[in-house]
Amino acid sequence: xxxYSEKVMDHFRNPRNVGVIEDANGIGEVGNAKCGDxxxxxxxxxxxxxxxxxxxxxxxxxxxxxxxxxxxxxKGRPLSEVRQLTNKAVAEALDGLPAYKMHCSVLAEExxxxxxxxxxxxxxxxx
Amino acid sequence: xIYADNAATTKMSKAAVDTMTKLLNETWGNPSxxxxxxxxAKEVLExxxxxxxxxxxxxxxxxIFTSGGSEADNQxxxxxxxxxxxxxxxxIISSAFEHHAVLHTLEALRKEGFDITLxxxxxxxxxxxxxxxxxxxDDTCLVTxxxxxxxxxxxxxxxxxxxxxxxxxxLFHTDAVQAVGHIPLDVIKDNIDLLSSSAHKFHGPxxxxxxxxxxxxRLSNLIEGGEQESGRRAGTENVPGIAAMAAALKEANAKMAxxxxxxxxxxxRLIEGITKIPHSALNGDQTRRLPGNSNFCFEGIEGExxxxxxxxxxxxxxxxxxxxxxxxxxxxxxxxxGRVHDVAHGSLRLSLGEDITEEEVDYIIRSVGEVVAYLRSxxxxxxxxxxxxxxxxx
Numbered sequence: 001x002x003x004y005s006e007k008v009m010d011h012f013r014n015p016r017n018v019g020v021i022e023d024a025n026g027i028g029e030v031g032n033a034k035c036g037d038x039x040x041x042x043x044x045x046x047x048x049x050x051x052x053x054x055x056x057x058x059x060x061x062x063x064x065x066x067x068x069x070x071x072x073x074x075k076g077r078p079l080s081e082v083r084q085l086t087n088k089a090v091a092e093a094l095d096g097l098p099a100y101k102m103h104c105s106v107l108a109e110e111x112x113x114x115x116x117x118x119x120x121x122x123x124x125x126x127x
Numbered sequence: 128x129i130y131a132d133n134a135a136t137t138k139m140s141k142a143a144v145d146t147m148t149k150l151l152n153e154t155w156g157n158p159s160x161x162x163x164x165x166x167x168a169k170e171v172l173e174x175x176x177x178x179x180x181x182x183x184x185x186x187x188x189x190x191i192f193t194s195g196g197s198e199a200d201n202q203x204x205x206x207x208x209x210x211x212x213x214x215x216x217x218x219i220i221s222s223a224f225e226h227h228a229v230l231h232t233l234e235a236l237r238k239e240g241f242d243i244t245l246x247x248x249x250x251x252x253x254x255x256x257x258x259x260x261x262x263x264x265d266d267t268c269l270v271t272x273x274x275x276x277x278x279x280x281x282x283x284x285x286x287x288x289x290x291x292x293x294x295x296x297x298l299f300h301t302d303a304v305q306a307v308g309h310i311p312l313d314v315i316k317d318n319i320d321l322l323s324s325s326a327h328k329f330h331g332p333x334x335x336x337x338x339x340x341x342x343x344x345r346l347s348n349l350i351e352g353g354e355q356e357s358g359r360r361a362g363t364e365n366v367p368g369i370a371a372m373a374a375a376l377k378e379a380n381a382k383m384a385x386x387x388x389x390x391x392x393x394x395x396r397l398i399e400g401i402t403k404i405p406h407s408a409l410n411g412d413q414t415r416r417l418p419g420n421s422n423f424c425f426e427g428i429e430g431e432x433x434x435x436x437x438x439x440x441x442x443x444x445x446x447x448x449x450x451x452x453x454x455x456x457x458x459x460x461x462x463x464x465g466r467v468h469d470v471a472h473g474s475l476r477l478s479l480g481e482d483i484t485e486e487e488v489d490y491i492i493r494s495v496g497e498v499v500a501y502l503r504s505x506x507x508x509x510x511x512x513x514x515x516x517x518x519x520x521x
Contacts, residue, residue, distance in 0.1 A: 015505070034469060035468075036450060036457070036472035038506075038507050058507055058509065060429050061431055061450075
């Protein structure tokens, strides 16, 4: 029995959308070093659609996999959908996370919501 | 696969496996039975007791077999506490980085009214004997200090601490789970009253250990029942496991000097190579540590992801990060030596086995370097450190 599902390990080993968007118009960072998890999400939003998304994460395997999966779930999606992304959806898309790792998916949700808030602040648009 | 987690458990030696399988097949009688099939098992049991005792300079009757190190720790501490309580002595001295088998037992005793003092283990992971002496009070009934730390491998000055305890009339227990079979121990020269050990740390089977209790130190039972182990530990003895432990220990003891020399050389090579990684640090004293133990912190990364990627490269290791313990806090050992949370999350323990080769050590060094660099490449914490928004700690 492995610690994580194959999907978690796939996203951990080959994380999608890693990096920085230089001209991002929404950036969110959550977590802290003391707790051992920091997630940073970069969004490039155009016409109310997430045109591009990248992430940087300091954390455990499931934190990295949750970040990666969350970016996949929102890339190319309208803001109306992105707003409603829940940690549960991230965890389910990863074929589940161990109970004590669910907070990693919560961080992914929070990082995206934080980036959306940043976008709203920068543009004055409500999201 | 390169197994570099020998502090967690070790592979059973051939001698231990052979002994165990032979006994499982042939000598499975109950040592308490009077017919010869049972008495043969009894003979094996008592030979194992004599063998184990000889390795640590004890008498056979001073050894009782347990289910492992945790049980031995629990029984040793509970027994000393009971003896102390009878005399109105309810103060116990220990250290901040003991194994949880010790710390949690002490926590339970605290709730029962005992006063517990935990010694500072300092940045190098070493306890200072004079500080232990200063902490001893008229009502101190026990000092319990581990022989070698299970995470950072630092070897404590137990002989000096034991001598102080002897002089002050206080019982001295040492959790020697990581030390037995790896470094020389002598319960007489080292002034030890109680000592805990576990077979699977020296190539014996899991689920077996022993407790040494100097004659005259009355043990209280954790497990009540039959008269096994001279009435000090009930339950039919695990004869095959116990004999396999004795076989493993005899072998480890015979090869101790040779193993230690090789392991120290390999460990030093590993430490030299890995501490070349920028913003990495060795945890615990550089030389006063177990021959095979190394433990590092890397800034800007988290330990669990490091372990998973090392696993992909065929390297088995462990970490003191919170994510590997299932708790919110990183290892209490690393916190006790003054590592802050941010750094303690990025820890790696590599505990080498006797068969490790120079090529394997170099492969580990290379692999750790690659994985640390990769994880740092997308760590926002690392970026903050490199770009000066946060100050480097190590």
